[in-house]
Amino acid sequence: MVCAAEEQRNIAVYLGERARVSKPSWVNDTYRCNYQYPEGTVRLAIKELGSWSSTKRYFNDSVRAAGPTTQVHNMGQQAAQAEDGTVFVRKDFSVLTVDVTGVTAQLGRPPTAAADIAYTFADLIMACWTGE
DSSP states (O other): OSSSHHHHHHHHHTTTSSOOEOOOOEETTEEEEEETTTTTTEEEEEEEEESSSHHHHHHHHHHHHTTTTEEESSSEEEEETTTSSOOEEEETEEEEEEEEEESEEEEEETTEEEEHHHHHHHHHHHHOOOOO
């Protein structure tokens, strides 16, 4: 899962920097954890829903609430990135949110823009997502 040791290693390899990862929580059908770096915090959340319609509605509501977004291609069944860098990905009955609003302008080695960091997190997570 997104907060497990394997994902932490994969993300650290791509960013060139290790995070302190919070203990995951499971509240209101949402799995969450935070990746804490000296430059700020990346917040991950996966909302589990019970149907296609509720998943699509949750995704669309989340994207709409984020303000102007750009569609992201070739990720999940639908994905978008907000102007603040946050990435939303819909896959099966789940929605992944990678929130980078707690990160300063650059993170990692070499320094990378927060919006690119969010995309990298989402891409790495989706590469390992089996839907189980």
